[in-house]
Amino acid sequence: MKSSKTSITKVTTQVLREMKNHGEKIAMLTAYDYSTAKIIDQANIDVILVGDSAANVMAGHATTLPITLDQMIYHGRSVVRAVKRALIVVDLPFGSYQGSSKEALNSAIRVMKETGADAVKLEGGEEIIESVQRILSAGIPVMGHLGLTPQSINKFGTYVVRATEKAEAEKLIKDAILLQKVGCFGIVLEKIPAKLTQKVVKSVDIPIIGIGAGAAADGQVLVFHDMVGTTQDFSPRFLRRYANLDDVIGNAVRRYIDDVKTQDYPNSKEQY
Ligand code: KIV
Numbered sequence: 001m002k003s004s005k006t007s008i009t010k011v012t013t014q015v016l017r018e019m020k021n022h023g024e025k026i027a028m029l030t031a032y033d034y035s036t037a038k039i040i041d042q043a044n045i046d047v048i049l050v051g052d053s054a055a056n057v058m059a060g061h062a063t064t065l066p067i068t069l070d071q072m073i074y075h076g077r078s079v080v081r082a083v084k085r086a087l088i089v090v091d092l093p094f095g096s097y098q099g100s101s102k103e104a105l106n107s108a109i110r111v112m113k114e115t116g117a118d119a120v121k122l123e124g125g126e127e128i129i130e131s132v133q134r135i136l137s138a139g140i141p142v143m144g145h146l147g148l149t150p151q152s153i154n155k156f157g158t159y160v161v162r163a164t165e166k167a168e169a170e171k172l173i174k175d176a177i178l179l180q181k182v183g184c185f186g187i188v189l190e191k192i193p194a195k196l197t198q199k200v201v202k203s204v205d206i207p208i209i210g211i212g213a214g215a216a217a218d219g220q221v222l223v224f225h226d227m228v229g230t231t232q233d234f235s236p237r238f239l240r241r242y243a244n245l246d247d248v249i250g251n252a253v254r255r256y257i258d259d260v261k262t263q264d265y266p267n268s269k270e271q272y
Helices: 013-022 034-042 069-082 101-115 126-137 150-156 166-182 194-203 245-261
Strands: 026-030 047-050 087-091 119-121 142-147 186-190 208-211 219-222
Touching: 013 026, 013 087, 034 047, 034 069, 047 069, 047 219, 069 087, 069 101, 087 101, 101 119, 101 126, 126 142, 126 166, 142 166, 166 186, 166 194, 186 194, 194 208
Parallel strands: 026 047, 026 219, 047 087, 087 119, 119 142, 142 186, 186 208, 208 219
Antiparallel strands: none
16 A cells, blocks of 8 residues: 555554554554644644654754653644644653653643643563553553663663664563553654564564564654755665755855845845
């Protein structure tokens, strides 16, 4: 099946499950602002992730750690105002759920109440399972995130492919099964071997969305700014660029500067 079902008026977690069952791949992208979210929703993206990667691409931080819950809520609200069709998932940022399950629940409730998003995403498996359960028990849909979990970059020390060793791969499969068992509606797998993704997909029934995790996943997610080419300095193997927006924007700005300097802009029709 080539393109997404345009007849769906609102993508829900149930719709994602049906897509998986029918073999339709799920397409997910990040967005952090109203204008971008509107464009990608109107293009019929299935899921929009208000990712904590906003810390990198919006604010220029080296890691995702500095972004706050208030900032995630600001981005989430901006996206929700624009979106009619896509399921909207908001990342719980570093420090907003690891302390205790009560803190996790409070953070998730704030996101749901103050943004109007459809679900939250948390990084980790067994070590955060109490938090995941408590959020789910409040009726909030949760998406898991395993493999390269960027909030743990200081523990990993590097952004290389995760779970290449047997022990980490086995833990990842166990974590995926556990996240499904407690009720997560889906899991993001980031930067792991494609063969391991195949095993995870065989081990669980919920949709698995990959980023650098190979073709076996039930869907794919990319950071919007990476796939449209505004982040040319970031070139992991898994990234396919669909546009070179840095060229497009740079050329537009150079032409504008030139038109202002040469007094070509504004012309007689562009003034009152
Ligand atoms: O924050 C983010 O953009 C993410 C994706 C990389 C999955 O979590």
